[in-house]
Amino acid sequence: MTTPKVTIYTKESCPFCHRAKALLGRKAVAFEEIRVEGRDDLRAWLVERSGQRTVPQIFVGERSLGGFSDLDALDRAGELDPILRGAAQPSANP
Numbered sequence: 001m002t003t004p005k006v007t008i009y010t011k012e013s014c015p016f017c018h019r020a021k022a023l024l025g026r027k028a029v030a031f032e033e034i035r036v037e038g039r040d041d042l043r044a045w046l047v048e049r050s051g052q053r054t055v056p057q058i059f060v061g062e063r064s065l066g067g068f069s070d071l072d073a074l075d076r077a078g079e080l081d082p083i084l085r086g087a088a089q090p091s092a093n094p
Contacts, residue, residue: 004061004086006031009046016068017056023071029084060084 006024008031010017024031036042036055043053050057050064058065060083065071074080 002086003084004063006084007034007059008032009034009036009042009055009057009059011035011037011055014055016054020056020058020068020071023068023075027081027084061086 006029008017008020008024010021010033012035021031021033034042036046046055046057047053049059050066052064052067054067056067058067058071063083065074065083071080074083
């Protein structure tokens with residue numbers, strides 16, 4: 001089983017982006033951060049892919065996990081670690 005790539009779309013001034021990165025950092029998860037400031041093309045793509053207009057937007061592989069609140073809820077429910085290892089899919093698409 002291959003560990004899926006984690007990608008987080010952020011803005012520098014976003015406190016929830018910092019929280020999401022800190023949560024992933026505490027779990028020692030490598031992730032690619034993509035800043036969306038001034039990138040209307042990326043913002044439009046994120047809305048298409050996730051249905052959300054806010055950041056952060058976290059993807060594990062091709063799957064959108066949502067934003068920080070969604071990530072935190074998955075962690076608190078004990079569902080995040082298996083997803084990050086590639087062993088499970090989220091129970092619902094936020």
